[in-house]
Amino acid sequence: MINEEIQKQISKGKMLPLMEEFYTIQGEGFHTGKAAYFIRIGGCDVGCHWCDVKESWNANLHPPTNTDNIVNNVIKYANTVVVTGGEPLMWSLDFITSQLKKNNIRTHIETSGAYQLSGEWDWICLSPKKTKLPLEPIYLKTNELKVIIYNKNDFKFAVEQASKVSDTCELYLQPEWSNKEKMTPLIVDFVMKNPQWKISLQTHKYLNIP
Numbered sequence: 394m395i396n397e398e399i400q401k402q403i404s405k406g407k408m409l410p411l412m413e414e415f416y417t418i419q420g421e422g423f424h425t426g427k428a429a430y431f432i433r434i435g436g437c438d439v440g441c442h443w444c445d446v447k448e449s450w451n452a453n454l455h456p457p458t459n460t461d462n463i464v465n466n467v468i469k470y471a472n473t474v475v476v477t478g479g480e481p482l483m484w485s486l487d488f489i490t491s492q493l494k495k496n497n498i499r500t501h502i503e504t505s506g507a508y509q510l511s512g513e514w515d516w517i518c519l520s521p522k523k524t525k526l527p528l529e530p531i532y533l534k535t536n537e538l539k540v541i542i543y544n545k546n547d548f549k550f551a552v553e554q555a556s557k558v559s560d561t562c563e564l565y566l567q568p569e570w571s572n573k574e575k576m577t578p579l580i581v582d583f584v585m586k587n588p589q590w591k592i593s594l595q596t597h598k599y600l601n602i603p
């Protein structure tokens with residue numbers, strides 16, 4: 394059980410249940426290939442059956458960590474941070490991003506959008522899920538829509554979701570990793586017919602880096 398004081402710090406975003414932090418190369422989407430410091434915050438109840446980081450789901454398994462310490466680590470390594478999870482928007486991210494911005498760090502987030510948007514972001518990557526749809530206000534703030542393609546029905550979902558984002562939003566289809574042999578050829582075909590979309594591969598998995 395987390396004690397009351399820690400709970401209070403978490404609710405203010407002064408502590409966050411940190412699963413892991415690592416300096417790597419952004420493997421997916423628009424910023425693929427760029428160095429960035431990743432912060433993975435525990436906790437998610439969206440329940441994607443193919444999620445590649447199910448160990449993140451139970452927030453209680455990840456120690457409440459002082460946000461200031463996380464920020465100090467970021468500054469040592471990088472000028473760009475990617476906040477991911479788990480579902481990072483389950484937590485208040487206003488404090489961490491205000492500290493990051495004070496240090497001129499570029500702030501990126503990977504989110505399903507299923508919880509209220511907090512934080513100040515230079516780049517929002519929205520990866521919507523059918524099981525818990527994004528809340529409306531995030532769509533027009535999204536810089537990059539990244540829909541995971543696990544089966545054929547996901548193309549229709551992708552088109553529906555794209556109708557909600559701004560005209561300048563980058564559109565990506567990313568094959569679900571375990572079904573990529575089957576779905577990648579269909580994505581290639583779709584993108585050639587619908588060139589406003591691009592394909593995103595999980596390049597870090599090919600590179601064997603985190």
Ligand SMILES: C[S@@+](CC[C@H](N)C(=O)[O-])C[C@H]1O[C@@H](n2cnc3c(N)ncnc32)[C@H](O)[C@@H]1O
Nearest residue numbers: 443444445478479480503504505520568569570
């Ligand atoms: C692990 S999630 C964490 C952030 C947030 N919960 C979300 O889903 O956007 C990070 C990214 O990985 C994607 N992802 C997770 N499992 C995947 C898989 N098996 N194949 C391809 N992409 C996957 C998600 O859709 C998301 O874009």
Ligand SMILES: Nc1nc2[nH]cc(C(=O)O)c2c(=O)[nH]1
Nearest residue numbers: 418419420421477503597603
């Ligand atoms: N290298 C690398 N790039 C990523 N882009 C999004 C990731 C995520 O899990 O949110 C991820 C990740 O886990 N590793």
Ligand code: SF4
Nearest residue numbers: 437439440441444479
């Ligand atoms: S929303 Fe993200 S972290 Fe949560 S289960 Fe789906 S892919 Fe995994």
Ligand SMILES: [Mg+2]
Nearest residue numbers: 445446477603
């Ligand atoms: Mg990942």
